Amino acid sequence: MAKPLRESRDPATRGGFASTYLAYLLARASHIVSEEFHLALKNWKLSVPFWRVLASLSDANGMSVSDLAAMTIMKQPRITKILDRMEADGLVARRADRHDRRRVFIDLTDKGRRRVAPALAAAKAHEASILGPLSESERATIKRALDLLIHYREDVAPKAAKAPRRGKAAPKVKA
């Protein structure tokens, strides 16, 4: 490792901000882990957003639009439009909620189910190819780390009374 002349190489392992900033490392890890699979999605004629929606529905069919938004980590107007396209493609179907006519449930169609099936299998295989070579302890490390990050603010509120459950926090702000 003599001359750092050029040879830029991997940004994440080159020292500096990029190699230590948590948000950046997470974005990079996420990208690295998903990259190959996202490319493979073309095999099943699925875009990344379509895949996310179909995979989410495979897991919990009949979600409402906003639940889907939360699950897929997208804002509502975006999935609404994604759903428009998916519906046009016959991959999902909208269904009204009889008890709350504002809500719309989204169902996987048979076509959607068939389309996503091989991708789901591939996703599992891909994950196995990443985790497989690791030791059990390494896998545990990863799981614990992600758990810590995903719940990093849920266990705040020290001893305070009961803490009635924190759902969709802070409705205090006004539009």
Added chain:
Amino acid sequence: MAKPLRESRDPATRGGFASTYLAYLLARASHIVSEEFHLALKNWKLSVPFWRVLASLSDANGMSVSDLAAMTIMKQPRITKILDRMEADGLVARRADRHDRRRVFIDLTDKGRRRVAPALAAAKAHEASILGPLSESERATIKRALDLLIHYREDVAPKAAKAPRRGKAAPKVKA
């Protein structure tokens, strides 16, 4: 935990695909960690892409367009256009490489530096607010996990001869 009737709640902690699929957990962790900060970017009149570029340049000024693309995890045509806008805003400047006239280096302008400075400080503070409450061992777990994932395929190639370094693999395919 009696009735799983409705009450959808947090998708990531509800069992099923979403709560175990690595790629999903990573995407979610990444989103959770960056979310607040991304909202705060508005304070400095920065979009997420602008922030990424400025932060990268703060770390390594004068990168080429493609290095920036790699660093910011974006495809080349996209940063080119982001750079167009940033240049128009006077945040960065393009500079030709005298030795390879195809290349273009990107420099932070004073204006860019001034604009990103408070955001960089806020980013550090935000990260501290996440990692601070954790124990040293928890922080180590996170670091190890991200390291494992980011380098998950670099230490493959068992005993095979030297393995001349694998840069941008497989140029075997033809267009």
Added chain:
DNA sequence: AAAATTTATATGAAAAAGAATTCTTTTATG
């Protein structure tokens, strides 16, 4: 050294995403 390739960046038309807002329907309030 000409021709063929490859590499680096830019461009253009089409698709997608974003922001703010609207339309309905529910839920809360006085």
Added chain:
DNA sequence: CATAAAAGAATTCTTTTTCATATAAATTTT
């Protein structure tokens, strides 16, 4: 109960991204 406020989804208009390809310069072949 009437009205105000909130919630869920859709829409409109604008900006950004994508995808494929164009340019142009360097590198490799032959």
